[in-house]
Amino acid sequence: MLEQILAMCGAISIIGGAGAVIYKVVHPAFRFKNRVDLLEEHSQKDYRRLANLEEMQKQQNKCLAAMLNHQITGNGIENMKKIRDELLESIIEK
Numbered sequence: 001m002l003e004q005i006l007a008m009c010g011a012i013s014i015i016g017g018a019g020a021v022i023y024k025v026v027h028p029a030f031r032f033k034n035r036v037d038l039l040e041e042h043s044q045k046d047y048r049r050l051a052n053l054e055e056m057q058k059q060q061n062k063c064l065a066a067m068l069n070h071q072i073t074g075n076g077i078e079n080m081k082k083i084r085d086e087l088l089e090s091i092i093e094k
Helices: 002-073 077-093
Strands: none
Touching: 002 077
16 A cells, blocks of 8 residues: 555656656747747837838938929929928828
8 A cells, every 4th residue: 555655656756747847848938939929020010110211211312302403493393292292191101
């Protein structure tokens, strides 16, 4: 009877030890995966923001070029109105 109880206790401690080892191996992997997922999400957001900033900079450069041409030649008002509308639309969308 005592041998059976000791055998059961030994089996329980072996299973518990194996479970602890498995937990210690698997748990960090899950934490690491969660961190990678979070970093990927942040990376995608940053990429979209940079693309939006690049598009806005292109619009601003077109506007500056139109203003320079107007200052030099004194005409091109219709082109400036068109660029203004594009710039305003771009600002409103973002």
